[in-house]
Amino acid sequence: MDIRIGIADDHLLIINGLETMLQSAPGHHLIFKALTGTALLEALEQEEPDVLLLDIQLPDANGVDLCKQISEQFPDVRVIALTNHEETMYVRKMMRNGALGYLLKSTDPESLLEAITKAYEGEEYLDKRLEKAMLSEMIMGKRQSSREVQLTKREIEILTLIASEHTNQQIADKLFISLRTVECHRLNITQKLNVKHTAGLVKEAYLRGLVK
Secondary structure: OOEEEEEEOOOHHHHHHHHHHHHOOOOEEEEEEEOOHHHHHHHHHHOOOOEEEEEOEEOOEEHHHHHHHHHHHOOOOEEEEEEOOOOHHHHHHHHHOOOOEEEEOOOOHHHHHHHHHHHHOOOOEEOHHHHHHHHHHHHHOOOHHHOOOOOOHHHHHHHHHHHOOOOHHHHHHHHOOOHHHHHHHHHHHHHHHOOOOHHHHHHHHHHOOOOO
16 A cells, blocks of 8 residues: 655644654655645645645635635545644534545544545544544534534624724724724624634634635
């Protein structure tokens, strides 16, 4: 078995750790490393790996959307999501967009190689912790802490403007509402997304696909 592998992650420490794990596994060959979504697409144009380890949070791309694009443009590439996010919402989104596996960055070498082998063979693989969480959701018939966030139409409008770097006053002027109303909506949005500051708010909004 000779499996060609690509890695897309913006943390060199993670890439180096994965590369070390792969070097100890005969038949597993790392053909490229990409730090951004742009670099990844360029690498895929040059050479397609059998399996791609894809971080779902790259600096210039939403990995969930990128996974769908890769599945459509490079259907022979088997994608394994690589992330620190344990929420099952992300698992469902990645799987819906074509990923065959979902792996946490804290994984051990055995699980990494098992995930790669299964993806290479066209089988799905989920991190054991997430597998249990999803099973629990199915049994209990509810989504627990990973439920989809529901934002109102007005909250989506304000979130989109925040992501476009508008200030609260600019948002108020643009939507013809008071500054106080904007602040209240903004507080509600941060609470719903469970973030503390603007950077986290924007990052979470793009990751969840709430803004484009």
